[in-house]
Amino acid sequence: MEAQSQYNPDPHAHPGLHAIAVFEAAKGLVALLAAVGLVWAGPAVLQHALDGLAAKLHLNPSHGPVASLLRGINPESIGIAVAVTLAYALMRFVEAWGLWQAKAWGSWLGCIGAAVYLPFELYALIRRPGWLEVAVLTINLLVVWILGRDLAKRRR
Known part of the structure; x- marks a missing residue:
């Protein structure tokens, strides 16, 4: 006897749902990788990268928006950014699963x-x-x- 498939798509569902589900899952994966990158890099690496970018763009890192951004990069702000990025990734994965299951x-x-x-x-x-x-x-x-x-x- 042949086993029944657990996947019973809605006969009214649009055939493009699977393509959109894959796209959303890919966005979730990119967000997940970004969160891991933020944790891995930490504030010091991000501050160093921003300093380098400011130097290339001939911006003064001592005052103005670059200085404000540099002061804002700290362990707490990285933690908040990681949490928001993980929530975004989770939302994309849940959406992808719902679309895949029609x-x-x-x-x-x-x-x-x-x-x-x-x-x-x-x-x-x-x-x-x-x-x-x-x-x-x-x-x-x-x-x-x-x-x-x-x-x-x-x-x-």
Whole structure:
């Protein structure tokens, strides 16, 4: 007797859900690697890198925004940045799992999460038009459209 598959996708789910799930999981992995990098590097390495960047850009690290940023890099701020980055990674992994399993809540989470960025992407495109801004906006609009269409199909 053949074993039944545990995966029973919603017949109304959009076929692009798996592609978006892989994309979201990749973003979660990048965030996870960033958190590990922050822990590994620590404040001293980040401060040294910022000093080097300020020197290359001919900025004065003794006062102004660079000095403020340098003072803000400390173990506590690194811990906060790591916690926020890990929360972001977890959210992306949960969303990816929900989309992979064709769960409606996964489509809701993805649609809302992608739509939140649209005003910022439009602003970036208006301020500094370029191929990268167009590509990011286009991909995000496509994600919102696919997930919105998936949710609409589920309602019927």
